Amino acid sequence: MKQPPILRLAWALAAALLPIANAASPELPNILWITCEDTGPHLGCYGDTYAITPNLDRLAARGLRYRHVWSNAPVCAPARTTIISGVYPTATGSEHMRSLVPMPSFMRMYPQFLRERGYYCSNNSKEDYNLEKPGQVWDDSSARAHWRNRKPGQPFFAVFNIMATHESQIRTRPYAPKHDPAKVRVPGYHPDTPDTRLDWAQYYDRISEMDAEAGQRLQELADAGLEEDTIVFFYGDHGPGMPRCKRWPYNSGLQVPLLVSIPPKFRALAPTEYAPGGVSDRLVAFVDLAPTLLGLAGLKPAEWMQGRAFLGPFAAPPSRYLHGFRGRMDERLDLVRSVRDQRYVYIRNYMPHLIYGQYIQYMFQTPTTRTWKRLYDEGKLKPPQTFFWETKPPEELYDLEADPDEVQNLAASPAHHAVLEELRRAQHDHALAIRDVGLLPEDEQHRRSAGRTAYELGHNAGGCPLEEILAMAELASSLKPEALSRLKAGLKADDSALRYWAAMGLLMRGATATRLAREELRGALVDRSPSVRVIAAWTLAQHGSAGDLELGLPVLKALAPPDKNGLYVSMLALNAIDALGSKAQPLMEAVAAMAPNDPSTPPRLSEYVPNLAKRILQPE
Numbered sequence: 001m002k003q004p005p006i007l008r009l010a011w012a013l014a015a016a017l018l019p020i021a022n023a024a025s026p027e028l029p030n031i032l033w034i035t036c037e038d039t040g041p042h043l044g045c046y047g048d049t050y051a052i053t054p055n056l057d058r059l060a061a062r063g064l065r066y067r068h069v070w071s072n073a074p075v076c077a078p079a080r081t082t083i084i085s086g087v088y089p090t091a092t093g094s095e096h097m098r099s100l101v102p103m104p105s106f107m108r109m110y111p112q113f114l115r116e117r118g119y120y121c122s123n124n125s126k127e128d129y130n131l132e133k134p135g136q137v138w139d140d141s142s143a144r145a146h147w148r149n150r151k152p153g154q155p156f157f158a159v160f161n162i163m164a165t166h167e168s169q170i171r172t173r174p175y176a177p178k179h180d181p182a183k184v185r186v187p188g189y190h191p192d193t194p195d196t197r198l199d200w201a202q203y204y205d206r207i208s209e210m211d212a213e214a215g216q217r218l219q220e221l222a223d224a225g226l227e228e229d230t231i232v233f234f235y236g237d238h239g240p241g242m243p244r245c246k247r248w249p250y251n252s253g254l255q256v257p258l259l260v261s262i263p264p265k266f267r268a269l270a271p272t273e274y275a276p277g278g279v280s281d282r283l284v285a286f287v288d289l290a291p292t293l294l295g296l297a298g299l300k301p302a303e304w305m306q307g308r309a310f311l312g313p314f315a316a317p318p319s320r321y322l323h324g325f326r327g328r329m330d331e332r333l334d335l336v337r338s339v340r341d342q343r344y345v346y347i348r349n350y351m352p353h354l355i356y357g358q359y360i361q362y363m364f365q366t367p368t369t370r371t372w373k374r375l376y377d378e379g380k381l382k383p384p385q386t387f388f389w390e391t392k393p394p395e396e397l398y399d400l401e402a403d404p405d406e407v408q409n410l411a412a413s414p415a416h417h418a419v420l421e422e423l424r425r426a427q428h429d430h431a432l433a434i435r436d437v438g439l440l441p442e443d444e445q446h447r448r449s450a451g452r453t454a455y456e457l458g459h460n461a462g463g464c465p466l467e468e469i470l471a472m473a474e475l476a477s478s479l480k481p482e483a484l485s486r487l488k489a490g491l492k493a494d495d496s497a498l499r500y501w502a503a504m505g506l507l508m509r510g511a512t513a514t515r516l517a518r519e520e521l522r523g524a525l526v527d528r529s530p531s532v533r534v535i536a537a538w539t540l541a542q543h544g545s546a547g548d549l550e551l552g553l554p555v556l557k558a559l560a561p562p563d564k565n566g567l568y569v570s571m572l573a574l575n576a577i578d579a580l581g582s583k584a585q586p587l588m589e590a591v592a593a594m595a596p597n598d599p600s601t602p603p604r605l606s607e608y609v610p611n612l613a614k615r616i617l618q619p620e
Helices: 005-016 054-062 076-085 110-116 194-223 264-269 286-296 367-377 414-434 442-448 454-458 466-477 481-490 496-509 511-516 518-524 530-543 546-559 567-593 608-617
Strands: 030-036 064-070 120-124 156-162 230-236 258-261 278-285 322-326 336-340 344-349 395-399
Touching: 030 194, 054 194, 054 230, 054 258, 064 322, 076 110, 076 286, 110 120, 110 286, 156 194, 194 230, 194 367, 278 286, 278 322, 336 414, 344 414, 395 414, 414 466, 442 454, 442 496, 442 530, 442 567, 466 481, 466 496, 481 496, 481 511, 496 511, 496 518, 496 530, 511 518, 511 530, 518 530, 518 546, 530 546, 530 567, 546 567, 567 608
Parallel strands: 030 156, 030 230, 064 278, 120 156
Antiparallel strands: 064 258, 230 258, 322 336, 336 344, 344 395
């Protein structure tokens, strides 16, 4: 929760006045983080007999292995944003892939706390945060960053990120794998094809390369005689880079390995279950890492941090649930939330009319993705391999013990109704507790946040009536036919986000709902909110009459150019145009002629409008 100004000032002054001599005390452990890209718990120490990971297996043998760890986001930028802040990106408005938003003035990134405590903080070298850095964060963040560069006797916090396992590294062609593709375990959601087997085999080859590099970093520590002074963490930044793992907030996209080794002199900082070679069933998430680090450094976690420390003197009781999320993924609109407990995963799809496997330019560079889609188009697949290319149910529920691949949806199972209700409520309560501003359309979030941050917007009921917005989003995405009258009424609500979700609910329900709400939807074509106008036009053009199409297309044409409407409105309009397919043919000339970007677009988002335009003009 946000602190009152006077308490924030007192807290900041107290932190600033910590004596440097005390900060350099031998009581402070060094902390080494070895991280890697796009890696699930596919290590020998996690029981994967196909994996070759001797160095990490040895680390696990001397430390604690966590079995249930979620990255919160199934893709790098929002996952790393969660870590650096200790706050859910859904609360700070930073959930969307490669967005860029400011932090509230009272927040800082965790290395800033550690540096004040006297630590030398180095990052080698990926950042990729969706939050703007509030001043200097690292002592050194570069390919040359290393704990060796600290002052004599200074404690260090060092991150080494290993790129070998990144999605871009597991799709090389031609490629001679070291792991035998014939021995790959193909998950139930993937088709069993040579491309799938080769991509998975290559993934395991890269894990072996990553393990060797991790071993080098551990050896550097040993050679310097610092093993007994250093707490070591190893984890991946989200699940594997394969399709329906990366980018999807299932367990397959969120579960990562986490190994923690604590030397004997700092054993007081370990949890009660700690033992060399031990295993913990505690639920841990990336949002927990920042408060944990502060505790290891003897600092009480900031009150606004939303995670729970799982090590150190300020360790908190474990959470009963882990929470995942997906917002806009590169150029594609979406909104998904997930929750898991020790056994079950619940998925809430707030945009069930969109297929799982929307075309994302970067994802389609993987051979498995292209082969999978071709086989689906040719009618050569059967469930569950077909699901990825089809629209989503509003809710999904999976039993991870009986169905680790998450392909048997139990949401309609009477025997699992109580579990469904519990996890549904957990998602609802979590959204309100953290103030999930991701429920706003992205352009609305930025417009309403002008002069403040999205986090502060979410905590101001006057600027963001989140309870009402969540209720309308749940109603819209429920797909219940009886919701029609409330959706029609919602198009006349005072708040534009309520009107947006009402229009979205009609889009989801198709032709019948469009016909019955035609008058209200036509009225929404001149709504004050561009997002509402886009969704109303999309609904009429896709599901309405020829006359509705004639009314909807000019609205989308006017809202598509990014230099006139801004990046976020443009992406929304272009997603609508792409969804219309041949119905949008009259707009092709305008799409080809429009500017590629709004001049104010942050560089990290600059590819998305061109990607959409290319897809519209040159569909495969």
